[in-house]
Amino acid sequence: MRASRPAPIAFPVTTNRSTRSKAPRVSRTLTSDLFDRIRLDILHGRLQPGSRLLFRDLRSTYGSGQSPLREALMRLASEQLVVLEDHKGFRVAPVSSEEAVDIAKSRCELEGLAVRMAIRNGDDQWESNIIARFHELSKRATYTAEGKLDPEWERRHDAFHQALYSGCELRSLIAFCQILAERAYRYRHLLLENVDRTRDHRGEHDAIQRAIVNRDADTGVALLQQHYMRTVETLVANWKDFA
Numbered sequence: 001m002r003a004s005r006p007a008p009i010a011f012p013v014t015t016n017r018s019t020r021s022k023a024p025r026v027s028r029t030l031t032s033d034l035f036d037r038i039r040l041d042i043l044h045g046r047l048q049p050g051s052r053l054l055f056r057d058l059r060s061t062y063g064s065g066q067s068p069l070r071e072a073l074m075r076l077a078s079e080q081l082v083v084l085e086d087h088k089g090f091r092v093a094p095v096s097s098e099e100a101v102d103i104a105k106s107r108c109e110l111e112g113l114a115v116r117m118a119i120r121n122g123d124d125q126w127e128s129n130i131i132a133r134f135h136e137l138s139k140r141a142t143y144t145a146e147g148k149l150d151p152e153w154e155r156r157h158d159a160f161h162q163a164l165y166s167g168c169e170l171r172s173l174i175a176f177c178q179i180l181a182e183r184a185y186r187y188r189h190l191l192l193e194n195v196d197r198t199r200d201h202r203g204e205h206d207a208i209q210r211a212i213v214n215r216d217a218d219t220g221v222a223l224l225q226q227h228y229m230r231t232v233e234t235l236v237a238n239w240k241d242f243a
Contacts, residue, residue, distance in 0.1 A: 034064055034072035042081050042092055043185045045193075053082065053090040080183060097239045100187045104232035107180045108225040114165035114173050115224060119217045122167025127213050133160040134209045138202050142192065149193050158185075160205060164212055164224070184228075191235045199230075 038058075041047045058069050073090045076082035083091045118126065137156040144150045158181065168174055204227050211220035 030064065030068040031071045031075070034062055034068055035075050037062060038072055039076060039079075039081060042076070043182070044189060045186070047092050049092050049095040049186075051092050052088075053092065055089075079179065095186060095190070097236045100184075100232050100235055103180055103184045103187070104228045107177070107184060107228055110173065110180065111161075111165055111177050111228075112221040112225060114168040114170070114177055115212060115221055116217045117169065117173075118165045118167030119212060119215050119220070121169050126163075126167035129166065130160075130163045130209050130213055133163040134205060136160075137205060142201060143197070149189060154185075154189075157201075160209075164208070164220075187235055188231060191231060191238075195238045196231070196234050 038047070047053070053073060055066050055069060058064070059066065062069070073082050074084070077084050077090070081093050083093050085091060133156070137153070137160045140153045140156055141150060142153050161181065162178065165174065165177060204223070208220060208223045208227060211223055
């Protein structure tokens with residue numbers, strides 16, 4: 001009798017595995033790109049608060065399929081920039097004076113805590129980063145030649161405020177501060193684009209950074225909180241212009 005032949009060894013097929021592993025990465029890239037684009041359009045008011053987000057319109061505007069769009073919208077809903085309503089679909093999150101006040105007061109408390117911790121724990125690099133971000137911000141005009149809020153000023157403004165509490169060692173606290181900052185972005189954009197054009201932003205930021213770099217926690221936090229509350233109080237006083 002002939003000896004039976006051993007069964008062939010089944011080697012893993014690497015081609016299909018590689019092909020499969022690439023697909024999710026492409027999907028995540030598409031979703032992340034859509035997330036960023038829609039998010040910016042919401043923050044800058046190009047997608048109006050409360051407006052419906054219809055997939056047929058979004059596919060045309062953003063040149064994407066329905067699945068990546070749905071995933072991007074769900075991510076935006078988790079950040080409270082989009083609302084998912086039963087049997088109605090997605091809408092841009094509405095704005096209200098009550099929410100503006102709530103966000104500002106929450107930022108005052110959380111960022112105040114984070115700044116105090118940063119002052120205790122921050123090193124020379126933390127200090128120099130604040131000074132550098134303020135220098136960048138002070139070199140840029142708030143408005144463009146056309147009178148619009150300058151996107152680069154906004155970017156530098158956010159980087160400056162993040163630098164103030166970046167020395168805080170609690171990552172979750174920093175993450176919450178950044179979420180609130182993003183939710184406040186729409187309101188600040190409404191205010192600066194339409195009303196508050198004579199305010200000395202540079203002077204306010206300079207006083208804040210000087211106090212914090214000098215490790216004067218009480219003065220620094222008080223100035224930061226006044227800065228935020230002045231913004232929201234002006235916004236609420238002029239709310240009829242946005243409603």
